[in-house]
Amino acid sequence: MWDYSQKVQDLFLTPHNAGPLEDANAIGEVGSIACGDALKLYLKISGDGVIEKAGFETFGCASAIASSSVLTDMVKGLHVDEALKITNADIAKALDGLPREKMHCSVMGQEALEAAIRQWKGEPAMPKTQEEGKLVCKCFNVTDATIIRAIRENGLKTVEDVTAFTKAGGGCGDCRDEIAEILEAELRGQGAPAPEPAGPAEPAKSAACGTGGLTNLQRMQKVMEVMALIRPQLQADGGDIELVDIAGKTVSVRLTGHCQGCAASEVTLHQVVEQILRQQVEPDLAVEEVK
Amino acid sequence: MKTIYFDNNATTQVAPEVTEAMLPFFRELWGNPSSMHSFGGRVASYVEEGRAQVAELLGASPDEIIFTSCGTESDNAAIFSALQTQPSKRHIVISCVEHPAVLQAAAFWERQGYRVTRLGVDAKGRIDMDEYVFSLSADTALVSVMFANNEVGNVYPIRAMAEKAKERGILFHTDAVQAAGKVPIDLASLPVDMLSLSGHKLHAPKGIGALYVRRGVRFRPFIRGGHQERGRRAGTENVPYIAGLGVACRLARESMQDETTRVAALRDRLEQGIVSRIPDCLVNGDTEHRLPGTTNIAFRNIEGESVLLMLDRLGICASSGSACTSGSLEPSHVLHAMGVPFKYAHSATRLSLSRYNTQEEVDYCVEHFPAVVETLRRLSPFKD
Incomplete structure (x- = not known):
């Protein structure tokens, strides 16, 4: 069972501003029935941009309904420029928090609000x-x-x-x-x-391609160079290591020779190979063994 | 407020007789059945009594029953053993509506290089026999198809399926966690090789299960480290729970008639009551071949977690295939495989009864259910 705050439970069972707004002049729709949640937000905005009334219809779980409801309370009386400053974190805070897995419900509220205001301004439905x-x-x-x-x-x-x-x-x-x-x-x-x-x-x-890190190609080249330096050390002990794959930050290797099945291979892998790769290539690389 | 428990496919109330039968093993009879001294040794007879009662429910011999910790362990052990005893065969056949215990065990072996066939289902969740027979080959080590489905309650044609496997010399396992104790199972005449059951689905406690392995079927233990269960499942026997499971199996056998008549009638009354009072419902599953206590009903244009929480306020415990009620964000794999339309799939609500439910509870649920759906439909932006 989800750990919903009292506020979420209250607004789910007795939501404020539920239902469509007859005289709405801005409507924001997000989500879909296929995705499992959807919100249709209705706003009545005055000529000078003040949100006078708000209503909603929501298909979704308790937190989706409560997020929609609290949003309609939050925006009433605000100028659209002020309303656009509301973030999903503000919505979650107004509900005394949401379970982490349910944060997307607050994101949906924020998106519907933006969509409604864009419609009122005559902008396309999506940025x-x-x-x-x-x-x-x-x-x-x-x-x-x-x-x-x-x-x-x-x-x-x-x-x-x-x-x-x-x-x-x-x-x-x-x-x-x-x-x-x-x-x-x-x-x-x-x-x-x-x-x-x-x-x-x-x-x-x-x-x-942002600044700071290696591209995949650069990473692969460097890992291969460093592995070539590590191998002679293991070969001296009668073992060997071969590179199998590099996927993202995970380097897959296979231990062979004496290393294979050796009780200390785990230590070799993580305290030697991984440490060297982290020092010489990238600090957040992980090494995993393919058996 | 009274709790009305309609979630018996998730877990069941421990029968009072079961609790009573277990208590001596926490108080006086706490010895180890493997001990050489008589204090421990006298406990062993209770383990054997429990084994005999489990065997009797299934029409098996006591030496064909291995006690495990749960249904999931039984499933994993069955698949492990079937593959380990036939190393040259590299193919597994399952259905796509299996419990995760089988689905994920099969996926594990798939990653180890095995080929896995996942049989599809039709809109009612039924398996196509031709597709099944076509999938079997000389390389097939094991077929594992559930006896009954946990979400929609479908009972699968296990006899016919097992016969097809037997004709080809292929091992057949069935996950009977939902079926054992609810529908008659007679392994003396049913040609399955292995069968899993779980205590807490038939009014025994959580933490005990059993695996039936037909005499003559080769077996490799999944858990090693002791001689218990004749070397087939290591670990000191869970004596209190084994005694409890034995009593639960005896009670299930005695109440089988009640389960298939009275409980089925209650389920029908509940289902008919809801469907006749609420427009745009969809009953999911194969209503011709279904567990007596299970119904799965979906309601157009609303979402399942909301339904469950509103039922919860009324004291009614149910469960849902809705994405929002699980860690995943996608609706149930069973409803997905059946191709239940999105307008319905998110609200699928499972109501599962047991012999402890009453007509009064059913009528209360039927009376209050329509208002829940109406409230949520008023809130929904989807109206068509």
């Missing part, structure tokens, strides 16, 4: 970069631009975080490596340009 961003998660239709934004606004550190906030990677899981690469580039490449509406058309590409 340019999100439309043009590269599709990363095919199960939930999440682009790299959405992922990068979630990483930056919420200080995300792991692939699981990204899934919790954007749902990306929560389906078949095929895109988890790609998410990890985006995450790495973000965590390392602070200088990468932000995917603002006026930003580059392909933010993921620029982020992945």
